Amino acid sequence: MADTLLSLRGLTKAYPGVVANDDVSFDIRAGEIHALLGENGAGKSTLVKMIYGLVKPDRGEMSLLGAPYAPSEPKAARALGVSMVFQHFSLFNALSVAENVALGMEKPPRVGDLARQIREVSEMYGLPLDPFRIVGTLSAGERQRVEIIRCLLQDRRLLIMDEPTSVLTPQEVEILFATLRKLSAEGTAILYISHKLEEIRALCDHATILRLGKKVATCTPAESTARQLGELMVGTSFAAPASRAQATGAVLLEVTALSLPAPDAFGTPLREIAFQVKAGEVLGLGGVAGNGQDELLAALSGERLAPAGSVTLKGRDVSRTGPMARRDAGLLSAPEERLGHAAAPAMSLVENGVLTAARREGLVSGGFVSWAKARSFAERVIREFDVRTPSPDTAAGALSGGNLQKFVIGREILQRPDVLVVNQPTWGVDAAAAAAIRQALLDLAAKGAAIIVISQDLDELMEISDRFGALNEGRLSRIRPVSGLDMEQIGLMMGGAHGMEVAQVA
């Protein structure tokens, strides 16, 4: 084909114990937006790392505009016009936008010239950004713009984007899509990795679907339903969460006037947070990343003590008690960051079970850990939540993100909490596992627990929550019933309290 930009032929990459990519071949045409779809562990990351020169394929070849293409490092890939925006940004918080952009360039121009270029490009593509702002003060959406502009300033033929919308508000997603369409119209191809099937259907010209390292199909997403795409990805059909009767009981958790200073220079202070959750209810808390989600979870889990009287569990003030006492009282939580926060990477799943379940599951008596009980608890989590692992003795860090997430959520749910707080319960988890986790949360609520789901995935929140609120700069919007909310209202709630007032008038 004349307009083929990048052609992949038989790419294979094996890691010890797993074949990440097995004979993957497809073409990306110049100027198209090509989706790369697949479950967690399907081999998407490995594939794009090979294209970006971070990983060398064991077998197979690539060609760029007909010439052999084998980048030995990202620098070589960038020199040929292939650049990538990672899911986790590689920016220095303490430096300005222009300085961060300069750090990624081979021969950076003078700061003044660079700032002018940044302004021009950012205006041209509708990505407003002040080159002299310090990155630490930017929102996640703005940080992504820095990464995109960094790529746009260079010679570009192919832009790889790894789950770009997970940190954006609906309005920001629209802006991003407009930018990507404009780029594609100008001839830049985009390789777009996402789990969000509707998004791919709206944006992408073609989609390549990977399963267990193999390519299963290349199709035109606009001509397939989200369900068909999802089933291609998973290989089986999966159930959407069952709807359930609205039955809410007594208030289990009440938060009043919860204010806490920021934990560090780039954290968010919590300001006058107030809400209630009732038994049997799911409260969804949305908001763009970095608006107080982690801080709220820490204040609820007990990692940071809250002002006296601000957190009341079943009528008892637990604000000044630590995580263990709160767990004993029935308030459990699962933080967003799996590795190093919710779980210790180098420790086994058995040990990671003890991490939070030691007391509620009676794994410790007289100070001594019963490893037999701990093992059977870990095995129960693995079985009931379909955690794919060679054994309960495998280190948590050796599991794929989705499987570890299932373990972390399962570990808390099996302890039968009265109140469960989860942050990003399905982040980076494949569609089938995400559906299973959501269903488990709903089942738990149906048994009379109160659940708080903090998430950046609005579709998820709309699907499982009874009521919805949004965090913005550490403030919580008014909580509103989900039924009757539309995307525009949600966007305004996420944008801050002032927007909210307008929305209420409207």
Add this chain to the structure above:
Amino acid sequence: MIRLERRPQPSRLWTGLTPLLAVLLTMVVGGMMFALLGKPPLEAIRIIFWDPLFHPQFAAYSRPQLLVKASPLILIAIGLSLGFRAGIWNIGAEGQYIMGAICGAGMGLAFYPTTSPLIFPAMVLAGALGGWAWAMIPAVLKVRFGTNEILVSLMLVYVAEALLASVSQKLLRNPEGMGFPGSRNFQQYPAAANTEIIVGTGMHWGVVAAFVAVIFTHVLMTRHIQGFNIRLTGEAPRAARFSGVSPARIIILCLGFGGALAGAAGLFEVSGPAGQITIDFNSGYGFTAIIVAFLGRLHPVGILLAGLLMALTYIGGELAQLMLGLPGASIQLFQGMLLFFLLATDVFTNFRIRVGTTKVA
């Protein structure tokens, strides 16, 4: 091209193999060093590793020395290993060792010349408390003000050494010592002496304490929730806080335990093998124990073996100085190599070597 590739989880095989490999490499490179010094390398290695145990003439003297030299190393290293597992770096065990010796010896000398079976236990207690109190200084400063325990504990070694010089010349000086610095000799005060339990084996109360510490720590680390919390704090501090472990408590616990064991080791040494408080009774055990802790992979049984091995190189090193005229510094270099090779080969525990096929795709 040779590349390092991170293993999904640390290799158990290599965890056990690296100390052996390190010893082997030390022998090879150490032997080369001895050869360069103009000494017969094989003989030197044999004298260091073999003769202390099996030489027909010297073994009778040096075999008991093995336990005498190993027990303070093991006792201190066991105490340090707890903190090292939790990511708390107590570098000042030497100071805690000295302070334990001063406090314990002071307790014993205060009762001179009374005889009571309670004196020696009281001295052990005072020694452990002295070491504990000295370790509480970096602990409390870290908890209250976030100071760096590495610097504070290390600096306190020099303070302890200055105190030792002072007490051996003034406060604890032997009134019947004709003005020489140094305390009374405990060998001449049986109620306060750390004597051999079985004559001719080198087995004194410090050796017993070291074995008890090994077993206690092994049980603590593998079975007890506090041991789990210590490991968790070292592996993932945020996860430990999420679990409900108080970092302050772990700091106090680990530094305190390390200080108490180092202090007790100091007392056992001063009331036994050394015999008296002198300006330089401490022979750097507190620093060597850091090597022992790592050589033993921070594992109690490993530390036991590493302590014995290190003691062997001490005794063998002295023997080699005596028999071959090797300079003392070369023996220290030899011991330093051991730690260097251990840390170097340690890479294989977490990484595997890939000889990359730089084939152009």
